[in-house]
Amino acid sequence: DISGILQGYKDSITPGTWQMIKEQKQEWVDVYSNEDIYEIMRKSPDNILCLGILVQRSEEAVTNPTKGLKLLNVTNTIISYDSFINAMNVAKNDLQQTQGEFTILNDLYCVAGALSNERINAVIPLYINDEHMKRIRILEGIWLGYLYTLDSYGYDKQQEVAILKLLCEIIQQRTDTQRQKQILTELEKVCQFIINESQGFKTAEQYGEKTYEKLLNRLVLVNSQEYDLRIPLMIGYLKGNVTSVLLPVYYEYLRQQYQNKYDKRSLETKQIVENLVYGCEAKHQTMTVSTNNRDNITTINSDPDYIEKSYIDYYHDELCEPIQLLKEKINNENQRLIVSDAIEVDYIKSLLLPIPDFIKSLLSYCHIDEDYIDKHLDYAHLRWELLVTFYYLIYSDTNSGALQNLPKEENILSVIDQRLQSGKEHVVDYDYSTENIRLVSYVALNCKTLEGFAGLMRKYCSQCRGPLFTEIFKQLLRPDDNENDSVAAKITKKDKRIALITNQIPTTTTIKPFYNMKNYQRQSYYDERMDSLYEFINNNEVTEIQLHHLEKIVVYCRGRSTLPDRKSRKQRLHCYVLF
Known part of the structure; x- marks a missing residue:
């Protein structure tokens, strides 16, 4: 029973409180009824004083209050809620318009303000005193519902979030008069009550307190483009933490702008990611591995099968390093170096956008240095922010689950580097001179085991083609002088030929593949x-x-x-x- 609660509040006001309210009567007067705050509160238990504003509503105000209502003009008109509703009903009846036709109502359905050129079609309550605020709290659903939907029964919890955007717009349009400063102070008190006390705000599913906390912790926000950043900016301001929210709001502003500007999985986006990870100058690593055998020459001389044994081991485990027969050059031109220490500040600065007007306006309103954000940017963290935006949100189009487990600042470079280069391989090249081909062919043809032969072929003919592979295969097609001598040659050219063509060699335990061909069919x-x-x-x-x-x-x-x-x-x- 709202009426009973409001009447109870009125009856409980003490004489001392009434005297305090009476002292405010000169400053707070309804321009329509000419009744002051004392007379209004004495006369009725449910009337409140408000600030008159001119807004533009769209049909979207019903489902999305933040986007559906835009401030056109803020006035100095102080009007009671009852006077405003009565005046609006008269205007509506004169125009014979149907309530809810927002497009027509924005232009015609309004009332005059205190000055001749002022028009108002919405009101926001002012705090003024504690007893007055009690009424505002009880009537919150009514005045919020009418503000956004022109229906006193149109309340939704999201309206308690959206009003913070409206407050920011009022601050942006303010004039630096003493009267407007006084009015803004009372308006801010109402909004402070909403964010600190209202359960509607605390339980709002979208863009309420939970979203604000995610923003401060720099978690990825779902449907970020729909989030009006004036809301978290006002929450931080009303909580007295405006400096702690300035950078997170600016970072989120960058995310929103870049997500709207760049196409997903575009080459331009990938180039930005690579510049952030590797630097703007292309840096590649090329390595030449020395072929000087570090093995004991005495051991090799004392065991004539030592070289073949090293290739047998290599066949069974490619991590085992065999005796090098040819000079090996590992060309990693596709593998780029991470610029983990040298942050390219100039490049990061080139990606920054100007500070938006709504942030500049609040900086001025709070008397904060207009260069505060520039002076407090952490470029190491900013690189993390940009990588999250360009790689995870734009380029790779990461799913929502993975976005909640993003790599931390200290390892994001290595994680993205691994993903970017996961499809690139080291390219091993050899000097296939006539002499080198003759050397490897001789060793291959004289291998006494199929494992040793397979290990050598894997090492130097890994692609199953090339001049060395051709020469060895041609040699295997020639008759073997020792094929009829089973004692002289346990493994013949025929055995090697069959193993090479079938991609199979029998071992002591099973048949194993000659080459590890994943797509061998x-x-x-x-x-x-x-x-x-x-x-x-x-x-x-x-x-x-x-x-x-x-x-x-x-x-x-x-x-x-x-x-x-x-x-x-x-x-x-x-x-x-x-x-």
């Missing part, structure tokens, strides 16, 4: 065709071996088809291209 009739190739090669029926373009070996031979669906047994020309 073959058709169902592949084995039959390979058997056909072995047969013709072994019977010396190979007619021609050619090295075609792209260094692929092509073997031509004649024979009957091995495919099961071929009925004809006529000999045909077969062509085997070895990739």
Whole structure:
């Protein structure tokens, strides 16, 4: 029972309090009824004094109060809520308009203010004194509902958040007169009550106190573009923590602006991320690994199979370093160096945007140095802010779950570097001179084990192509002088040939792949065709071996088809291209 509560408040006012209110009567007078604050509170338990303003409403004010209402003009008109509602009803009846048609009402549905050129179509209560504020608190849903929807029953908790934006707009449009300063002080007290005491504000689902705390802690805000940053700025100001909120609001302003400006996964955005991580100047690392064997020469000389054993170990575990036969050059031109210590301040400054007007206005209102933000920027933290914005929010389009577990400032560079370069590999190159090809071919052909042969081929012919691979394979196609001597050669050229083509070698325990080919596939009739190739090669029926373009070996031979669906047994020309 609102009426009963308000009447109880009025009846409980002590004579001393009435005397205090009476002393305020000169300053707070309703321009319409000409009644002062003392007479208004004596006459009625539910009337309050307000500030008259002119606003522009849209239909969106019903569902999104922050976006649906915009301040057009702030006046010095002090009017009671009852006088305002009565005047607006008269204006409405004269125009015969339907309540809720906001577009028409903005232009025509308003009343005159204290001055001849002033118009008002909305009011905000003023604190004035504690007893007056009690009425404002009880009537909060009524005056807020009417302010945003032109309906006293149109209250929503989000209106308690949106009024902070309206306060900021009033501060921006203020005049530096003593009267407006006095009015603003009383208006701020009402808003302070809302953020400190109102359960509607504390439980508002969007952009209330919880969102404010996330902003201060620099957590990523969901639907950030919809968040009017004048709201957290006013919360910080009303809480007396304006300097602690200035930088977070500015950082969030940068996020919003850049998310609107840059396209997701664009090359321009990626370039900005790389400049922030690696620096504007391209820095690459190129490394040449020395091939001087650090192994004991005596050990090598005393064990003729020492080199092959090192490649057997390499075959089973590529982390084991074998004896180097060729000079190895690891070219990491695609791997860029992190500029973790040298922060490129000039580049970061080039990404900054001018301080927005709503922040400048509050700095002036609070008598804070207009260069406060520039003087307190932490460029190490600012780089983190920019990386979160450009990489996680724009370039990679990270899901909401991952956005709540962003890397910290001290390791964000390494995390993004790893992701950017995850698809890049070290490129190992060798000097394939005639002498070097002859050396490696000799060692490969004389390996006594398939594991040693496979380890050497993995090391120097990892792509299964190139001049060295071609030479070794050609040598394997030639007859082996020792193939008929089982004692002299346990592993023949044929064994190596089969292992290389089938990508399989038998070990003491199982069959293991020759090359670790992730996408190694073959058709169902592949084995039959390979058997056909072995047969013709072994019977010396190979007619021609050619090295075609792209260094692929092509073997031509004649024979009957091995495919099961071929009925004809006529000999045909077969062509085997070895990739």
